[in-house]
Amino acid sequence: MITLHALKYSRAARVLWLLADLDQPCNRVDYDRDQNFRAPECLRRIHPLGKSPVIEDDGHVIAESATILRYLVAKYGDHDHTPPVGTPAFWQHEALLDYAEASLAEVALQVILPAFQGKPASEPAQSALNRHLDYLSQEISDGPLLFGGRAMLADIQLSYIVALLARFDLLTDHPAIAAYWDRLQAQPGYIAAVQAHGLMAPPA
Structure with a gap:
């Protein structure tokens, strides 16, 4: 199962939206923002830039929400979230x-x-x-x-x-x-x- 590292009030919501559309569960690890509304330092243990969203799947760590969205539709063989390829x-x-x-x-x-x-x-x-x-x-x-x-x-x-x-x-x-x-x-x-x-x- 995919693990999603999800920062509060962040782009991680995009990944959750697509996973809901695909009816796919995930192991979600939540992170609160600090008093300056920044991501906590502990996210750097997952990705060197301390980014969210980040997913882990089969030992691979993937960041950047557009890449994650593309990865998920490829992984689950989804064709409903893009127009027909090549058009x-x-x-x-x-x-x-x-x-x-x-x-x-x-x-x-x-x-x-x-x-x-x-x-x-x-x-x-x-x-x-x-x-x-x-x-x-x-x-x-x-x-x-x-x-x-x-x-x-x-x-x-x-x-x-x-x-x-x-x-x-x-x-x-x-x-x-x-x-x-x-x-x-x-x-x-x-x-x-x-x-x-x-x-x-x-x-x-």
């Missing part, structure tokens, strides 16, 4: 799956971190985030999710950043993304992950 939609999906952390997260955190401290973001940071959210709104288009009604890996991957933006009321000017977040929260896998491990974003 244009598949490659669009792969780009969005990587986009969540490779492009969006860095821009979003420039606005989220000041909000976490009760401060406004700089105008350039807010402008950059607006460009990304406009782009994401176009990708959702008629939805209801990125590729229709079924949550794909890219939806699961995007959910964490969108959850943080919603938590700090940063979606007010982006109603399409706010509505997308509402629909993500209605997904059975999301509900199961929250019931198992709590909300993705810290409470107010």
Whole structure:
């Protein structure tokens, strides 16, 4: 059985969501954040960078949530969380799956971190985030999710950043993304992950 090292209010919720969708159990090891909202030092015993999520399976330690999601669908032979392999939609999906952390997260955190401290973001940071959210709104288009009604890996991957933006009321000017977040929260896998491990974003 897979062991999941799951930090509270972290990207580990993505892994729990997919495992719930796949109806696969895991041995979950939970970690609380410290008083500075950082991961505890003991996570470094699992991964040198002290990261979460991290999974252990058959003696292998795997980090990076996008890699973990891809690993799990490969391990369990799942074809429901990506468009058909080799199609244009598949490659669009792969780009969005990587986009969540490779492009969006860095821009979003420039606005989220000041909000976490009760401060406004700089105008350039807010402008950059607006460009990304406009782009994401176009990708959702008629939805209801990125590729229709079924949550794909890219939806699961995007959910964490969108959850943080919603938590700090940063979606007010982006109603399409706010509505997308509402629909993500209605997904059975999301509900199961929250019931198992709590909300993705810290409470107010």
